Amino acid sequence: MSDPGLESPPYTEGEVLLSVRNLRTRFVTEGGDVPAVNGVSFAVRRGEVLSVVGESGSGKSVTAMSILGLLPPTARIEADQMLWRGESLLDAGEARIRQVRGAEIAMIFQDPLSALNPMHKVGRQIAEMILIHEPVSKKEAASRAVEMLNLVGIPQPAKRAGMYPHEFSGGMRQRAMIAMAIACSPDLLIADEPTTALDVTVQAQVLEMLLRLKDELNSALMLITHDLGVVAGISDRVMVMYAGRQVEVGTTDQVFYRTRHPYTRSLLRSLPRLDDRGTDALTPITGAPPSLLRLPSGCSFHPRCPLVKERCSKDVPDLNSGGLGHHPAACFYADEVSGDTASVVGGRS
Amino acid sequence: MTAYIVRRLVQVVVTIFFALTFLFLLYFALPGDAATLLAGGDGRVPDPVTVRQVQDRYGLDDPLPTQLASYWQRLVQGDLGQSYQSGRDVTSLLLEAAPRSIRLSIWAIMIEVVVGISVGLISAVRRSSLIDRLSTAVTAMASAVPVFVLAFVLQYLFAVIPEDQGWADFFRFETSGRGDDTWLLFFIPTGNTWRYLVLPAVTLASVSAALAARTARGSMLEVLGADFMRTAKAKGLRDREVLAKHGLRNAMLPVVALIGLDFGTSIGAAVLTETAFSWGGLGFYIAESVRRRDLPVLLGFTTVVVLAYCLINLLVDICYAWFDPRVRLRAGTAK
Numbered sequence: 001m002s003d004p005g006l007e008s009p010p011y012t013e014g015e016v017l018l019s020v021r022n023l024r025t026r027f028v029t030e031g032g033d034v035p036a037v038n039g040v041s042f043a044v045r046r047g048e049v050l051s052v053v054g055e056s057g058s059g060k061s062v063t064a065m066s067i068l069g070l071l072p073p074t075a076r077i078e079a080d081q082m083l084w085r086g087e088s089l090l091d092a093g094e095a096r097i098r099q100v101r102g103a104e105i106a107m108i109f110q111d112p113l114s115a116l117n118p119m120h121k122v123g124r125q126i127a128e129m130i131l132i133h134e135p136v137s138k139k140e141a142a143s144r145a146v147e148m149l150n151l152v153g154i155p156q157p158a159k160r161a162g163m164y165p166h167e168f169s170g171g172m173r174q175r176a177m178i179a180m181a182i183a184c185s186p187d188l189l190i191a192d193e194p195t196t197a198l199d200v201t202v203q204a205q206v207l208e209m210l211l212r213l214k215d216e217l218n219s220a221l222m223l224i225t226h227d228l229g230v231v232a233g234i235s236d237r238v239m240v241m242y243a244g245r246q247v248e249v250g251t252t253d254q255v256f257y258r259t260r261h262p263y264t265r266s267l268l269r270s271l272p273r274l275d276d277r278g279t280d281a282l283t284p285i286t287g288a289p290p291s292l293l294r295l296p297s298g299c300s301f302h303p304r305c306p307l308v309k310e311r312c313s314k315d316v317p318d319l320n321s322g323g324l325g326h327h328p329a330a331c332f333y334a335d336e337v338s339g340d341t342a343s344v345v346g347g348r349s
Numbered sequence: 350m351t352a353y354i355v356r357r358l359v360q361v362v363v364t365i366f367f368a369l370t371f372l373f374l375l376y377f378a379l380p381g382d383a384a385t386l387l388a389g390g391d392g393r394v395p396d397p398v399t400v401r402q403v404q405d406r407y408g409l410d411d412p413l414p415t416q417l418a419s420y421w422q423r424l425v426q427g428d429l430g431q432s433y434q435s436g437r438d439v440t441s442l443l444l445e446a447a448p449r450s451i452r453l454s455i456w457a458i459m460i461e462v463v464v465g466i467s468v469g470l471i472s473a474v475r476r477s478s479l480i481d482r483l484s485t486a487v488t489a490m491a492s493a494v495p496v497f498v499l500a501f502v503l504q505y506l507f508a509v510i511p512e513d514q515g516w517a518d519f520f521r522f523e524t525s526g527r528g529d530d531t532w533l534l535f536f537i538p539t540g541n542t543w544r545y546l547v548l549p550a551v552t553l554a555s556v557s558a559a560l561a562a563r564t565a566r567g568s569m570l571e572v573l574g575a576d577f578m579r580t581a582k583a584k585g586l587r588d589r590e591v592l593a594k595h596g597l598r599n600a601m602l603p604v605v606a607l608i609g610l611d612f613g614t615s616i617g618a619a620v621l622t623e624t625a626f627s628w629g630g631l632g633f634y635i636a637e638s639v640r641r642r643d644l645p646v647l648l649g650f651t652t653v654v655v656l657a658y659c660l661i662n663l664l665v666d667i668c669y670a671w672f673d674p675r676v677r678l679r680a681g682t683a684k
Contacts, residue, residue: 132585
């Protein structure tokens with residue numbers, strides 16, 4: 001069976017690092033099973049930036065956490081395939097997964113204040129990463145930690161390494177978090193909303209640094225965000241998620257300029273535009289994301305969709321439904337979605 | 350840090366001043382008159398001449414402020430006075446009773462820390478398991494049952510029943526007194542002393558241990574869901590290492606705070622426990638002195654307890670700062 005998510009046009013010719021087919025993650029709760037991720041397929045190649053976009057609860061973070069098994073014990077993760085550089089992570093033992101965590105796939109979390117241990121000095125937290133994966137002495141690891149802080153542009157790194165997270169500013173904390181993530185030169189960096197907790201000016205610096213480090217490490221970056229402005233500036237490919245499903249997958253240009261899903265279009269229209277003279281009001285998406293416990297019938301987006309038709313509440317569209325000859329979109333009426341969204345892409349070019 | 354400690358010590362002095370003054374005044378609000386008790390004792394009508402003599406001798410007919418002032422004057426010079434009842438120096442009574450209380454407390458705190466914290470941590474890590482449910486029920490019960498009830502229940506179960514049933518000596522505990530009262534390295538019971546120690550120590554520890562267990566469980570559960578625990582796991586640490594290296598210290602903070610706060614409660618519990626088991630420590634004497642209207646003993650013993658309470662709280666705060674770097678900064682800047 002063809003899987004358009006997995007086979008969506010590659011942006012680079014790099015090695016396929018991660019390939020996930022039909023990932024299904026649900027949480028077992030007293031109120032019933034919550035299908036947080038429902039049949040998601042994608043691949044990440046060396047050198048590229050893949051952005052995963054969606055509102056809160058769309059399953060984008062859960063997708064990332066499922067790969068590394070970082071979800072709470074109530075989560076049940078199933079997939080047809082989850083290959084890390086050709087090796088199945090689903091069949092890998094706990095010891096092997098631990099090797100992958102940090103050393104091969106490293107994560108950067110959203111809120112660096114709560115993601116760093118408040119009781120440990122920053123240098124120690126970075127050194128710990130190195131000590132877990134490499135046979136070095138504590139002293140060596142400590143000096144590597146200082147090097148890493150220097151690499152991410154923290155002034156006076158030796159002094160800073162001896163300080164606690166609460167003594168850092170928000171931007172510096174996120175840099176420290178990044179320093180920790182890259183300490184073992186991972187092949188894939190997964191950044192979960194890395195700039196959400198930061199000031200706009202600091203956001204740009206952090207994103208730029210992530211891109212630079214990705215190139216220096218010759219790795220790939222999977223960027224999870226709800227901020228399309230961030231996506232436009234730095235990603236090669238975009239995967240849009242809604243209520244646990246992929247709704248559109250393509251290169252950044254395809255998704256932004258030739259949008260083929262009504263949800264993506266609504267997201268783009270709800271953004272302020274750089275060329276806006278202030279005359280047009282922003283168009284919010286009406287309604288709220290559905291409860292995962294009671295998903296709407298048919299296409300999950302149909303109650304909020306401006307293009308909704310009769311079929312939408314009956315059949316569930318998949319990425320093939322948009323028709324052949326275009327980038328994949330999970331909409332029966334993809335051809336009717338206008339691409340009038342281009343001017344948003346002004347972030348960085 | 351030094352400035353912080355000095356400031357706290359000044360607070361201790363102020364606290365003791367108010368505590369003692371309050372207690373002093375409270376004493377005279379109690380029914381019963383010290384002079385009458387001293388002249389004749391319980392239940393008898395003493396000779397009025399004797400009562401007058403007693404009043405003169407102890408200054409009991411002076412106005413209250415004068416009595417209070419002269420008490421303070423003597424206290425500052427280190428004179429705690431003599432017991433109305435036995436005529437013994439309060440200081441020598443204190444020196445006799447304090448070690449007994451300290452020994453009992455050491456064991457109670459050890460039980461609290463070891464049993465309370467480990468039960469709490471285990472139920473947090475094994476959440477919703479049988480162990481968790483059981484410990485939640487037991488700790489709820491332990492914190493609800495009054496100390497004196499628990500004392501008598503334990504006495505019945507572990508001393509009276511074994512005696513009646515003629516169980517082997519090993520299972521018999523004692524309900525009253527201190528036995529040989531011999532100790533190695535101050536706190537390790539030797540001879541038959543441990544038979545007398547077990548029940549009061551468990552009784553005294555019960556409420557605190559239950560609270561410590563519940564607090565440890567709650568804070569560990571919170572820490573288990575914390576973002577930095579996920580970060581630690583994402584680094585590639587084993588679950589065990591994540592718990593030990595990142596979870597434990599964070600989870601211990603509220604427990605350390607609780608143990609400090611709880612010390613006040615334990616003093617109350619100690620009065621009841623020591624009375625129920627006739628342990629002869631500070632709490633026992635405080636209860637006795639109230640009953641016998643023995644003001645010098647009451648005030649002298651209370652001074653020591655208040656002092657201990659303040660110093661232990663200070664110690665706990667210092668521990669807290671040592672545990673949590675975020676507190677350290679605040680203590681350092683508050684000069």
